């Protein structure tokens with residue numbers, strides 16, 4: 227009997243395969259770094275012998291061929307004269323308008339029917355013994371991640387893990403997220419019983435940071451005018467390029483990424499029971515070492531400021547009036563959005579005796595947040611980039627118990643003006 231169990235155990239171990247899903251939620255040249263991080267992650271996985279057929283990739287894919295890109299068709303995730311084009315061989319399953327939160331959720335839950343006729347139609351096909359690695363990179367806010375034109379709420383991601391677990395789609399799942407406020411996707415909502423280990427670029431209440439920003443953004447002497455990567459992302463990716471992941475554990479990789487990412491608090495949530503397994507159990511194992519050492523990272527831009535910094539950089543460099551126009555437009559947007567949120571907070575403050583503008587309540591009721599964001603976008607326009615930091619106000623409103631109906635009518639009143 228014991229022998230049989232041992233054999234079964236061994237079979238189970240040897241049948242464990244590794245699968246991965248990589249998703250980028252942004253577009254636009256000024257967000258260059260996200261698509262570069264994602265393709266770099268794709269290269270890490272294939273260099274480490276994860277079969278391409280086990281990797282699914284979503285990326286808007288507009289950056290490689292953007293007009294502003296001095297190296298058409300290429301993406302670099304680190305500066306220098308010998309930098310690697312990470313877009314070379316980076317195969318995307320879903321691009322452009324197919325990159326949505328709904329599709330991402332279908333893909334990770336293996337819902338093949340729902341994806342018929344979309345992109346390559348590929349979905350995660352992992353089984354109960356397998357290891358799944360997910361990497362998401364983009365903008366985020368309290369309780370939510372952003373996709374082009376859609377949002378992914380923390381409750382939706384947790385529900386998807388619950389379904390995946392119930393359907394036997396993994397034995398262990400590791401997810402790395404690069405986004406502002408990314409800790410808020412898990413803090414207080416990801417329970418240990420799902421066997422998910424989540425690492426985030428930032429804690430629940432802070433921005434994450436771009437890396438290799440101007441003037442550290444030169445390739446072969448030519449400036450790219452963009453941040454080439456994100457700080458947490460390039461730290462774990464460069465570690466994966468240079469360390470022996472057959473020996474290095476998830477725990478060790480976390481410590482390394484955390485200590486190198488000195489502008490935000492790299493954090494982790496969920497189930498830590500498998501942190502002493504090797505990172506290779508999720509990222510695969512390299513046959514030859516790349517000996518990639520990384521670069522000095524002293525030019526870092528705070529994620530929420532990157533659009534404005536980019537425009538200022540472009541105007542200073544090229545003196546083209548179109549950038550001055552865009553700067554004025556961005557300043558106007560900032561004034562407008564902070565004005566609306568200030569009024570909204572004031573509107574409720576007396577009645578509920580809470581500092582809705584400055585509190586940092588945990589986003590636990592994100593079904594409520596989802597409705598508030600819908601109301602906001604319906605009455606007041608889209609929330610993007612800089613505006614994401616104010617989503618915390620909508621979270622606070624939900625968490626102190628103000629109803630969606632009350633919020634909707636307040637926003638309608640404020641934004642009609």
Ligand SMILES: *[C@@H]1O[C@H](CO)[C@@H](O)[C@H](O)[C@H]1NC(C)=O
Nearest residue numbers: 417418419420421497498499
């Ligand atoms: C973490 O997962 C392990 C293995 O499935 C399980 O034994 C343990 O109870 C989980 N931890 C928590 C806190 O749920």
Ligand SMILES: *[C@@H]1O[C@H](CO)[C@@H](O)[C@H](O)[C@H]1NC(C)=O
Nearest residue numbers: 429430431432489490491493
């Ligand atoms: C989260 O980050 C903020 C801003 O950097 C910091 O003040 C706070 O102490 C951090 N909290 C945790 C739990 O890391």
Ligand SMILES: *[C@@H]1O[C@H](CO)[C@@H](O)[C@H](O)[C@H]1NC(C)=O
Nearest residue numbers: 306307308444445446447448
């Ligand atoms: C990198 O390449 C540029 C242009 O080819 C050259 O001017 C520069 O000196 C090179 N830098 C190094 C460190 O080799």
Ligand SMILES: *[C@@H]1O[C@H](CO)[C@@H](O)[C@H](O)[C@H]1NC(C)=O
Nearest residue numbers: 475477498499500501502503
């Ligand atoms: C992982 O290893 C460290 C150091 O060897 C140990 O302190 C820790 O308890 C281990 N964690 C688990 C979950 O086994």
Ligand SMILES: *[C@@H]1O[C@H](CO)[C@@H](O)[C@H](O)[C@H]1NC(C)=O
Nearest residue numbers: 274275276472506507510511
């Ligand atoms: C990497 O090595 C681990 C054992 O250290 C093994 O379980 C895993 O299947 C390997 N992955 C690949 C892609 O070779």
Ligand SMILES: *[C@@H]1O[C@H](CO)[C@@H](O)[C@H](O)[C@H]1NC(C)=O
Nearest residue numbers: 470471472473512513514515
């Ligand atoms: C990584 O470590 C394993 C296990 O010790 C060893 O067999 C392998 O040669 C190492 N790989 C490299 C590239 O050093």
Ligand SMILES: *[C@@H]1O[C@H](CO)[C@@H](O)[C@H](O)[C@H]1NC(C)=O
Nearest residue numbers: 486487488489521522523524
């Ligand atoms: C963070 O680390 C970099 C080294 O990569 C260093 O240049 C920078 O000054 C550090 N920043 C802070 C705020 O400690």
